[in-house]
Amino acid sequence: MAFWLFKSEPDVFSFDDLVKKGAAGEEWTGVRNYQARNNMRAMKLGERGFFYHSNIGKAVVGVVEVCREVHPDSTADVPAWECVDVRAVAAAAKPVTLDEIKLEKPLARMVLVNNSRLSVQPVTPEEFRHICTMAGLDPARMAT
DNA sequence: GCCAACGTTGGC
DNA sequence: GCCAACGTTGGC
Numbered sequence: 001m002a003f004w005l006f007k008s009e010p011d012v013f014s015f016d017d018l019v020k021k022g023a024a025g026e027e028w029t030g031v032r033n034y035q036a037r038n039n040m041r042a043m044k045l046g047e048r049g050f051f052y053h054s055n056i057g058k059a060v061v062g063v064v065e066v067c068r069e070v071h072p073d074s075t076a077d078v079p080a081w082e083c084v085d086v087r088a089v090a091a092a093a094k095p096v097t098l099d100e101i102k103l104e105k106p107l108a109r110m111v112l113v114n115n116s117r118l119s120v121q122p123v124t125p126e127e128f129r130h131i132c133t134m135a136g137l138d139p140a141r142m143a144t
Numbered sequence: 145g146c147c148a149a150c151g152t153t154g155g156c
Numbered sequence: 157g158c159c160a161a162c163g164t165t166g167g168c
Contacts, residue, residue: 009166033151054166098167117150117165 025087093136
């Protein structure tokens with residue numbers, strides 16, 4: 001079981017927007033970076049990840065779940081681009097900001113901290129549990 | 145709004 | 157195949 005982090009600018013598509021999509025979730029379209037695409041190719045149905053708001057807020061605001069494995073991105077004009085579908089699982093009781101993440105020693109190696117431009121990233125199980133706890137979410141419940 | 149970091153493109 | 161130029165992302 002792997003864990004992930006999805007970045008989105010909230011004025012374009014926010015966690016609340018995903019919540020409104022309900023159990024069906026939404027395609028994670030628009031990724032045009034091979035590393036990010038390869039991360040999505042590696043995702044399995046049911047795997048969990050964080051929803052991160054970039055630029056505005058700069059915080060982990062919720063947990064999402066992969067509800068459809070990789071398939072062609074319907075917004076792409078070339079077939080190389082693919083995406084998964086995700087749905088909202090839980091909103092963070094307390095959003096975890098990038099500043100707070102940077103202050104945590106166990107999170108110093110996160111991709112979010114070291115390669116801020118990658119829009120779909122892997123997260124280690126330790127990082128996932130740690131941030132869930134900071135967000136006021138039960139890590140055991142979130143990881144299932 | 146600026147700029148550093150990164151990825152991509154294209155000339156050679 | 158190298159690397160300069162350019163575009164984009166995202167933190168500040």
